Amino acid sequence: MHSLILATATRLLLPLMLMFSIFLLIRGHNEPGGGFVGGLVAGAGFTLYAAAYGVSQASNMLRIDPKRLIGAGLLVAVSSALLSLFLGLPLMTGLWYKEPLPVIGKVGTPMLFDVGVYLVVIGVTVTITFSLFEAEGE
Amino acid sequence: MLTAVLSGFGGAIAAPWLHRFAPRYAGWIAALLPLALMIYFISLVPAVAGGEALRFSYAWVPSLGINLSFRIDGLSLLFALLITGIGALVLIYAGGYLANDPMLGRMLMLLLIFMAAMLGIVISDNLISMFVFWELTTISSYMLIGYKHEYEKARKAALQSLLVTGIGGLTLLAGVVLLGQVTGTLEISDMLTRGEVVRAHPLYSAILALVLVGAFTKSAQFPFHFWLPNAMEAPTPVSSYLHSATMVKAGVFLLARLNPVLGGTEVWQLSLTAFGGATMIVGSFLAVQQTDLKRILAYTTVSALGTLVFLIGIGTDEALKAAMVFTLSHALYKGALFQVAGSVDHETGTRDITHLGGLRAAMPITAAAGMLAAISMAGLPPLFGFIAKEVQYKATLKEPILIGVALVTNMLTVVAAGLASLRVFFGQPAHTPKHAHEAPLSMWLGPVVLALAGLGAGLLSAQVGNALIGPATSSVIGKAKEIELLLWSGIEGAAGQALALSVVTLVVGVGLYQARSIFGRIAAAAAPLAPWGAEGWYQRIVDGMLALAAWQTRMLQNGYLRFYIGLIITTTLVLTTFMLIVGRVAITVPADWADVRIYELMVALIILAATTFVIRATSRLAAVVGLGFVGYGTALVFLLFSGPDLAITQFAVETLVAILFVLVVYRLPRFGNLSTTGARVRSAALAIAGGALMTLLTLVALASPTESRVSEFLAENSAPRAFGRNVVNVILVDFRGFDTMGEITVLGVAAIGIYALLKLVLAPEHDEHKAAEAPSGDGVPRERAETIDV
Amino acid sequence: MDFLLMAPVLIPFVTGILMLLFWGQRDVHRILNVAGAALLLTAAIVLLDSVARHGVQATQLGNWPAPFGISFVADLFSAIMVVITGLTALAVAVYSLGSMDEARERFGYYPLLHIMFMGICGAFLTGDIFNLYVWFEVLLMSSFVLIALGGERAQLEGSIKYVTLNLLSSALFLSAVGILYGAVGTLNMADLAQQLALLDQPGMVLTLAMLFLVAFGIKAAIFPLFAWLPASYHTPPIAVSAIFAGLLTKVGVYALIRVFSLLFVQNIALTHGLILILAGLTMVSGVLGAVAQNEFRRILSFHIISQIGYMIMGLGLFTPLAMAGAVFYIIHHIIVKMNLFLVSGIVHRLRGSYELKDLGDVYKTYPWLAILFLIPAFSLAGFPPLSGFWAKLMLVQAGLQVKQYVIVAVSLIVSLLTAFSMTKIWAEAFWKQAPAPHQPNTQHLTLMVAPVVGLALVTAVIGLSAQPFFDLAQRAANQLLDPAEYIAAVQSASLALR
């Protein structure tokens, strides 16, 4: 699997894919896209990287154990939901920052929730593919 | 009164500790409890004899009409005295009999539980709480019969008694509930006043049948009698308690208790006298054929229980009185005789009467008690048994057939009494496995007290009649009744006829005892018929049930996944088709070809073609590729019909799944050609029917006009209130964000599952199945050389 | 209020998340495990208390009014189920500390367990039919992993059947929800109840009802859809078997009761009559299956099926007393069945086998364990004065009231056969002489015994003082039979539009 072309291509592709994934995430609220698809794209990027450079290098680059990434994503998602509860509103009530930000538009807890989804999906994809690579490489 | 019952359970908890700290005196100390209770009950005698009934009620589940109500009237009191009195003696006896048994503590515990439960039955004034105690006796007697649990015979006998009395318990429960619904109360004292309502009710015969099965199984009436002699596997203290005073009399007690409610009708009379009579004769006839001392006594108990049912069935005041008298007399002499039998067994090492004889020299006290009790059993004056027999004959005088039944039974009882006493204590001393000695005090005390009580009751019959029998009989009749109980009531009229019958009984009985060898020959001749007896049928039913169970499990739980799936599909098809027909669902096919675009049709055809390809594919990779086509085709459908988010996601997921497949496909087995053509056709037929059903349901749902106000709301509020212009995404993260929360949780769990499946390999000692087969790391028993089969 | 309703979902969820964040740290997992379960139980009890005092409670997630957003609703039945979940969660959490092997602990056993609790509580509390599907998937996915975790051969064989058949059920459920939405245009159950009443297509509603009956019937393991259960429930480690046996199938029963008391009540004679027939068949086939077994856990597994029959019998009779009986039966059954499985695990620890033929002598050697077995075993067989007796009595009374004599007879005979197989276990494992000596493994035994004692006490308390439990069950049943309060609660939860 360690082909030079793949390695070079991946080095270029990964940042692009990550940026594209963030683009998908942000635009999802208004156009087709969203946290899930975005997360898949980012996950695919890391998978590609692992295919090119091996799982251990990819893990090093990712820094965080993908299972903890899943936990972190879920934590972000559930925190976004819990915020409203502390204000005496039902769980998951959307809270919005009044002024729209440039580029991103209006910001609120539902978008934070989508970020959680995004992180979980990355964690999931990476967990699955990394452990498969390792298992098949035996 | 609640304390009286509960103290038994409390004592039971303490019993094992008692045994631990005072092993030698455990029986004696434990006996103090029933003794105290007996004194308490004796203190109630004057009041109850005066016609009072003491009542106490504690709400338990009042919404269901269930209370812990207790009421002591004459009937309860008679039984309560027997239970506590004999209970005390049995506990003492058990302490001696099982002196060296490490499990004695548990035995005492069980006996106390049993006593408390039995007491609960007889003083309950609520049918459900009585039933609770009834079932407690079932459980505790199960444990008691299985006391010698290392022996399979003991376990089997315990199970048998549980099943036979258990089925009765269930019918009784149904009967009791119905009775409660008919009378509107579960309190027995209220119910007793509503007998008319019950007897006139259309459900009367059903209730009667249900209650009778309960009573008959518990009281070992023919044809349910067989469990009782088998219960002889239990140690003697248990037998003595079970068979003399208590558990087996619970059924009789129930009939007596409910006599004012259910009794007096023709069905009642007929069924009770018929079953009771049959039991009397069968029991006594089988008794005299036995050679095991305990079995002889057990069968005479069966016969005695029959007599009680028989007398209650006759139902006249005279007969009910006879029943009460016989209850007392039988409890006294049978309790004594069982304990005597136990002592004999304990001291000689055998219970076989053909190996016993002349024990009166070695065991004088036991022999004296045994002889006295046997005389009472044979019905000789001046013992209480004589009076019991006299009143019994008086009760039967009107009907020749009743006289006949009683006469035969009593004659055979005389023989049995002889076998259980003369045969053992007189004649030539026989050589026994153990050298016989007199039993210790704890073991002769019980028989002596009981035998003397039989004598005393005979001599003081008038007082016993006034204090106990009279009030008890009144309770059974349902109204106060003066009772006269005399040892000698002259030779005039009925009394004379009864006396004459007694004499005949004795003479013929003695004659039969002399000619007893014929019973052995009859038993031998009848042996081949044994499998067709009641127990044979019991065995057949149990075996049949086991066979049915095995067959059903083989059929339904056969291990074939596709069979299970087929069953589910079939069930779905049957149920939905049934409802489609019953509900007269109209199916319209809106075949509007003009509305179909050609490219849509092509997508549909691609999906269908790819599907067919996958089904027919012979290689894994081809199948996966085909599946991908189906998935992308579906994504196209989403795209064509305004679902861009769906399409993107479907494309992404499809790709990911394809990668997954490719990564593991070589680790997956190649397609085998495994199923037979028949199996294929069968599953194809089912699958096509299932598919057709879903098409049908789709069409049906499409036929209903739909205006979803929900969707409308979501679309209209998405931008202004949720600040998102992609309505689908807003639904996912806001309107129905909690679905997504669940969804990502599923994803996370799946990932962890995959990780664990791939990485976690248990050490062989954890994996018992694998360890046996393959020692290698991942445990691949037959890894095949895989080639790429594209 | 909103917090109280969501707490049973959030507590195990957050517990699970924290465990993921502390992945690989076994001690942290073990502490969080017990803490999370205890907290869940506490929150559940508070919720039940609140529902019992103030009536049905509902909240609208995201503050979107019903039927547009997702409703969470706690009526008494839901709240009771959540409390039982908390109770069993705590029991199994403690038991696992003593019984689970370290390898599984390191590979996510605890987070999976808690996420399963989350799914279960979500299923009990949601008031939205699609959201119910989602929670079903959450608990199913966790159960898939739990049943396969460790990858022993038996586990894998069992899990293949478990997974396949449950996925079939899920596909059916999803399809049924789709058709329901296509026909009625709403997913909120309270709203569905009203819309279905207005819908003038009785045949279609009946047909849909059948799809739900089969989908939930598979999960609840009713006849003839139960095959996955005996094929798999005995294969994972005993703590997992126990929680599956006690709790998991009851989610299916819960769903059946919910939809057949709230949504599909247009033609009770037909639908509930059918359920009654299935109930009888379920009882009989389950108990016969058990009679044919000779392995501790397999006997218990088949009995789950037969007892599901009793619960469904209550639903089929559909009278106040019968429904109360069903609710009472569920409460009783979850505790008792779980306890029996836990006991079998202790026996296995001490005697090294689940096969009856290899067992013996437990009564002689461990009398305390004998008592701990007898309490749930006799309760299961419906002997008084234990919890199972009252459950049985209520159903028998209810059946006789409406003159359904056949089902009453069946239920009584089945209870005798239950006693038969309980005594089989008793005679073989406890009474019989053991065929061979075995060196018992008493490591961490206290942690395994404590929950068993606790559950046995609960059984005994329910039995000895049944009245408050009966009241609760009766009130829960009344709410189920008259859904007006449920619907009103959902509607009023959403008056305040933001």
Add this chain to the structure above:
Amino acid sequence: MEFIWAIVIGVLYAAGLYMIMRRSIVKIILGLSFLGYAANLLIFVVARLTRGNPPLVPNGAEAPIPPYADPLPQALILTAIVIGFGVQAFTIVLFRRAYRSCGADDIDELRTTEH
């Protein structure tokens, strides 16, 4: 136009059911995938099909312009697809592990836990 898709749905269900009743374990996975497609398509079709008008709110507007496609079923399907993906991925790996541990590609051989 929905009727064509009703037929496609039926065929997909039939294919799925047929495949999960096979003995090769790979076919069972494929069958489960078919059932997933079928259910998703069913939800999509039953909620009525709309051509070329996704439920997006145009810039400046308050709501999508009718007749737009029903967004709710789409969201449901999206959830179902993602859940289905998780389940499918797990199932594939589970079957792989089962095959490697038990060595049987024939589901009929996996009956040792039931006797």
